[in-house]
Amino acid sequence: MSKKITAEFLALTLCLSCIAGGKVRIDIKGIKNKIPLSLGKGNKDIKLGRIKETTAAEQQYTLCATSRTGTSKDWKKYSFSFTPQASGLVSIYFRGPVVCDKTGKTLKVWVAYDNITVAGVKAKFGDFEYANKKDFFDGFKGNPANLVTDVKDAQSGKNYIVTWHSSPVLQTLNVIKGKAVTISFYAKESNGKLPQKTAGPSNNID
Secondary structure (H helix, E strand, C coil): CHHHHHHHHHHHHHCHHHHCCCCCEEEEECCCCCCCEEEEEECCCEEEECCCCCCCCCHHHEEEEEECCCCCCCCEEEEEEEEECCCEEEEEEEECCCCECCCCCECCCCEEEEEEEEECCCCCCECCCCCECCCECCCCECCHHHEECCCCCCCCCCCEEEEECCECEEEEEEECCCCCEEEEEEEEECCCECCCCECCCCCCCC
16 A cells, blocks of 8 residues: 555656646756766756656766746746766756646647757757758757757757657767766747647657
8 A cells, every 4th residue: 555655646746847837857867877966056947956757776877957937938048067976978858847637647748949058078069950850960869750940930040859758859978077067058838839740759768
């Protein structure tokens, strides 16, 4: 009985974001290579913590950056930092919040991202102007259906991405022990309707 209650409580906790909805969420994972991550600072609109959907032992290798309020129709700039305590590969996931219906099913709450910059480590910047459906996002991985191209409402240029929690866009970074990494980006709300076609199914990137 206690295990059932604990599981139900965890599910409820993970779905509390459905109250606000549309929040920015960036996950960083160094679990596979056991890269501990020290939380840095976020700007006034970002809250930093650990990824709740991991075990207690794994949480030291994770970081979860979420916006304090939901996104709006206008692009807004966010930034945060972290410091790896070992050198190696970590993955950064740009996604949407965990939002559930009454049955616990994860809903598609979309968030748009553009003009992503990374300081403190070699990385591909996410302006997405050199991206295309064939080679995807010029250094990023995910579902090509999440790429919005040749539009007037991009924050920079004509391209950007839209994601939801189970359909993120990610990049793997080779971080250096003790060297702080700062990630800056713009985000806004999205309904997930792309100019080219309706967004495809989840790419099941964990």
